[in-house]
Amino acid sequence: MSKETYKAVFKSEHNKDIFVYVEDVELLKKWKSDSTIPLAQVVQSFDIFDTDTGSHTGKASKASKSTISNALGTDNPDDAIKKILHEGEIVKVSTATTKTGVYVNSGNN
Numbered sequence: 564m565s566k567e568t569y570k571a572v573f574k575s576e577h578n579k580d581i582f583v584y585v586e587d588v589e590l591l592k593k594w595k596s597d598s599t600i601p602l603a604q605v606v607q608s609f610d611i612f613d614t615d616t617g618s619h620t621g622k623a624s625k626a627s628k629s630t631i632s633n634a635l636g637t638d639n640p641d642d643a644i645k646k647i648l649h650e651g652e653i654v655k656v657s658t659a660t661t662k663t664g665v666y667v668n669s670g671n672n
Contacts, residue, residue: 570612571651575634581613581626582654583647591648602644609640611647 571591572582584607585591594600603609613626632638635646 568656569653570656571648572654573634573647573651577633579613579630579634581611581631581634581647582623582651583611583644584608584656585648585653588653591653595649602641605648606644609644611640611643 569585569588570582571585572580574580586605586607590600591605594602594605611626611631612623613630614623626634628638631640631643635643637643637646
């Protein structure tokens with residue numbers, strides 16, 4: 564059985580979901596109150612994703628800087644990821660690949 568995969572989904576005011584893949588949900592919970600935990604241990608990569616559907620389901624692709632900036636008010640990757648992790652909803656995904664892969668059919672179970 565493969566490890567469960569989760570993502571933190573931020574719902575923007577512009578009706579576009581952007582998200583990051585979470586490496587360890589329990590560590591994310593600890594990180595929220597302990598900023599000494601390295602962000603690299605919390606997320607699978609420093610990439611921010613969106614989908615062609617505008618929601619967090621569907622084929623994921625890297626979000627553009629303008630999409631990130633419009634949704635989060637910053638295009639700084641670290642600041643954007645931190646905001647997604649702090650304010651986003653944790654969602655279990657149904658299909659996972661490697662850390663560097665792109666997820667397909669990444670909807671809720």
